[in-house]
Amino acid sequence: MTGRVWGLGVGPGDPELITLKALRILRNAPVVAYPAPDDGSSFARGIVARWLSPVQIELAIRIPIEAARFPAQTVYDQAALDIASHLDAGRDVAVLCQGDPFFYGSFMYLFGRLSERFRCEIVPCVSSLGACAAAAGFPLAARNDVLSIVPATLIDDDLTQRLSACDAAAIIKLGRNFARVRNLLERLGLAAHAHYIEHATLPTARVQKLSEVDPGLAPYFSMILLHRREKAWR
């Protein structure tokens, strides 16, 4: 009997936003794997640290900083081999995912390598999208709205085309792209009612107007939310 691999969504950051299901599976997992930077602690592990037990085997998937943006496939090749060795030995492996595993999550690179050979189950969780909307008090979309999730890493022409067509948008992966995106939203007349959110659900959470943001400080995990009607419920 081979083990089962879980893509275990542990939420956007606040430990209290974990689901009962994720907590049950976490506690029962003999092996707990998680992404971690080359040098430093894992954000996903930090969310659930209070519930880990010393008898659990931990497996840090060390992802070089640059690879977090341009996934280095060799990292995932090796991680998939490491996880497979536990699965082959009959041990279930819970892979911790910050944010929803299938919403721009790096877990899908492991899923692509493991799901044909092993039983693989996903536990969905609170995504950054819902967390940011809640933090900003900003309803995302209603009725016949089209809501587009748009990575800030797109080139200007693509961003302009996507944002011109949508009723509502969440612009993700800001980081170094913040200033460029803000300029573009100003040109499109979409900046005035947009909200900027970082670290949603954490004690360091911040919600600002675009004009208040210091573009040098926007982290990669921040988001801009906007709606053409300003308030979705109108």
Add this chain to the structure above:
Amino acid sequence: MTGRVWGLGVGPGDPELITLKALRILRNAPVVAYPAPDDGSSFARGIVARWLSPVQIELAIRIPIEAARFPAQTVYDQAALDIASHLDAGRDVAVLCQGDPFFYGSFMYLFGRLSERFRCEIVPCVSSLGACAAAAGFPLAARNDVLSIVPATLIDDDLTQRLSACDAAAIIKLGRNFARVRNLLERLGLAAHAHYIEHATLPTARVQKLSEVDPGLAPYFSMILLHRREKAWR
């Protein structure tokens, strides 16, 4: 001291997908409100029924079936008054929301009526989007993908335009629109790799290819997921 109103996301259906935070707030709320059909029981209440206590005041917001699709503003006017009377009396009110309160949720109509006068907080939860992706084993989007949430209630021209432009899409609010949307996806060459999901996370959950779906049976709360690359991680 007036009470506080909570937009309390209780997840897509599986009671185990509630968050620890939502459960804590639910148990502490003196008043629990929830949408319910004219005649019958509330889906959102059903998710959390096991944790309700007889000392809690319950407030069913009766929404006529037609109004669920075209919100009857008078229903929300009256519900906001009923909730406000508890808040004015100093009682917190938890409004149960099936799925994320700000992701096409009807809670925003109450939020629009109450949030200027009262302290209003949102507890995000697992959305139908994450639940359906997990059920189908279908990663939604990765890297530079634009993911569009598209209501099936749009007219054909709008649907065609939106779906032609996206890398990945979730088509929501299917119901009576299923056959029309399927035909359109076939014409656009997007049907072959699309997934149909209904009742995600419930015992009655079903994942099908579009060609297998009986269009007369698709419920309003079902979803089609598709990705241009077929597999997002490639």
